[in-house]
Amino acid sequence: PAPTAPLNDYNGVNAGVVDPGASIGETWTQAAYNNDYEGYRITSLKCWIIKNFINQESTIHEKMILFWHDLLVTQSWDVFHGKASYQYFETLRKNAMGNYKIMIKELTLDPCMLIYLNGTQNKKNAPNENYGRELQELFCIGKGAGPKYTEADVKAAARLLTGWQVNWNTFSSVGPADYTFTPSNHDTNNKEFSAFYNNAIIQGIPGYLGTQELDQFLDMVFATEELSKYICRRIYSFFVYNEIDETTEKNVIEPLAAIFRSSNFEILPVLKSLFSSAHFFDELNIGGLIKNPVDFVIGMWRSFNISIGNTDLLLNFKVNRSLLWNMASMGLEIGDPPNVAGWPSYYQSPQYDKAWITTNTITARGQTTDSFINYGFWVTSDLKIKADYIGFTKSLKDPGNPQNLINEACILLLGYDIDTATTNDLKSLLLSGQQSDYYWTDAWNAFIANPSTDNKNIIQTRLQYMFQRLLQLGEFQLM
Numbered sequence: 209p210a211p212t213a214p215l216n217d218y219n220g221v222n223a224g225v226v227d228p229g230a231s232i233g234e235t236w237t238q239a240a241y242n243n244d245y246e247g248y249r250i251t252s253l254k255c256w257i258i259k260n261f262i263n264q265e266s267t268i269h270e271k272m273i274l275f276w277h278d279l280l281v282t283q284s285w286d287v288f289h290g291k292a293s294y295q296y297f298e299t300l301r302k303n304a305m306g307n308y309k310i311m312i313k314e315l316t317l318d319p320c321m322l323i324y325l326n327g328t329q330n331k332k333n334a335p336n337e338n339y340g341r342e343l344q345e346l347f348c349i350g351k352g353a354g355p356k357y358t359e360a361d362v363k364a365a366a367r368l369l370t371g372w373q374v375n376w377n378t379f380s381s382v383g384p385a386d387y388t389f390t391p392s393n394h395d396t397n398n399k400e401f402s403a404f405y406n407n408a409i410i411q412g413i414p415g416y417l418g419t420q421e422l423d424q425f426l427d428m429v430f431a432t433e434e435l436s437k438y439i440c441r442r443i444y445s446f447f448v449y450n451e452i453d454e455t456t457e458k459n460v461i462e463p464l465a466a467i468f469r470s471s472n473f474e475i476l477p478v479l480k481s482l483f484s485s486a487h488f489f490d491e492l493n494i495g496g497l498i499k500n501p502v503d504f505v506i507g508m509w510r511s512f513n514i515s516i517g518n519t520d521l522l523l524n525f526k527v528n529r530s531l532l533w534n535m536a537s538m539g540l541e542i543g544d545p546p547n548v549a550g551w552p553s554y555y556q557s558p559q560y561d562k563a564w565i566t567t568n569t570i571t572a573r574g575q576t577t578d579s580f581i582n583y584g585f586w587v588t589s590d591l592k593i594k595a596d597y598i599g600f601t602k603s604l605k606d607p608g609n610p611q612n613l614i615n616e617a618c619i620l621l622l623g624y625d626i627d628t629a630t631t632n633d634l635k636s637l638l639l640s641g642q643q644s645d646y647y648w649t650d651a652w653n654a655f656i657a658n659p660s661t662d663n664k665n666i667i668q669t670r671l672q673y674m675f676q677r678l679l680q681l682g683e684f685q686l687m
Contacts, residue, residue, distance in 0.1 A: 214256035217521035249290030255528035278550040284543035296320035332395035340365030350438035436465035450560035495686040501538035577679035
């Protein structure tokens with residue numbers, strides 16, 4: 209089920225903060241624009257997205273929202289309108305595993321997108337090329353040897369998209385933000401496209417029927433083979449590996465693209481085919497990508513089943529805001545990719561995902577794992593949240609056996625087994641440097657039989673050192 213809309217969970221976060229558009233515990237997503245509170249609403253939206261990441265069930269739906277957010281970019285701070293950004297994310301949610309053509313049309317008319325890529329300023333006497341360019345270059349066709357669309361195609365697309373604009377009345381009043389079509393701002397001349405689009409001509413249509421030109425334009429764009437291959441490459445590079453050689457292009461991308469076209473651009477059949485393929489489970493593709501900050505932080509949070517055990521809205525806002533800042537310090541701020549192309553790790557050759565690791569971000573990652581295990585993840589000066597690694601260990605199948613404990617912990621936290629030398633290193637921490645397994649087994653069994661402070665301290669100290677070392681492994685950075 210879809211999560212309920214974000215609530216006002218920020219009243220009182222600073223002195224005098226009382227949003228007049230929504231009381232604490234009420235949703236602000238239908239509130240009238242208020243410049244003084246849009247910043248709080250946008251932060252609340254980002255915290256809501258993080259909460260959805262943490263609380264999602266066994267599904268990739270939230271991960272797909274992140275994928276589309278990287279591909280079909282808007283920037284929340286740039287648009288600076290909370291409910292418009294919320295509606296943008298809801299468009300991604302609704303279509304995340306649905307029909308790509310439908311999603312592109314809805315995003316073309318999405319108020320947040322109309323503002324972000326200047327569609328609302330696109331008028332016949334002053335065509336704005338931003339959206340017409342990015343729809344082809346970033347959203348549908350891509351760049352490279354295959355795409356052969358021209359600058360003239362960008363200009364024709366801009367002219368075709370004139371007349372669509374934001375309904376500003378809905379932005380400043382209570383209720384959803386909306387768009388409108390103004391015939392007097394629409395270019396009714398014919399739009400001629402290049403040989404890449406088979407020299408298509410889209411006839412200019414006067415009046416409100418000019419809206420039909422958009423459907424004809426999308427039919428033309430989606431008829432290209434490059435669109436299906438481009439989207440499948442982006443899905444592949446996000447989930448499997450970022451460099452696609454000729455063999456992968458022929459044996460994986462082209463068959464996926466054929467499925468995409470034959471299903472009339474339904475996303476789910478492509479995902480099912482990729483995730484059930486032998487190629488996806490090939491050992492060479494396991495651990496082939498560096499985790500992005502969301503996978504790194506939220507994955508650890510979920511793996512250790514971390515909870516603050518408190519339903520107070522403001523407190524949860526502070527926790528999620530701290531997670532937001534933490535991931536931003538590693539190079540990924542939800543709601544605000546660095547530019548319209550998204551995060552460089554997903555498109556910038558030859559570095560790709562290696563861009564997630566810099567001298568600054570690797571330090572931030574290490575500090576985060578250490579704090580989770582040792583003294584607690586910082587939320588406020590008087591609230592720090594530690595990972596419950598004793599509870600995590602209890603959930604394992606055979607926690608009294610140090611070898612089995614480490615093996616299962618590595619599968620759960622790393623996704624695969626580690627080499628013997630590393631296993632022995634971790635094991636020595638559980639055994640306090642001793643050689644025999646019973647040094648851990650006896651300590652664990654004693655704690656289970658009698659969880660006194662002394663018995664708890666013994667196993668807690670050993671687990672703390674072991675998990676700290678495990679999370680410092682290079683393998684923990686990979687997925």
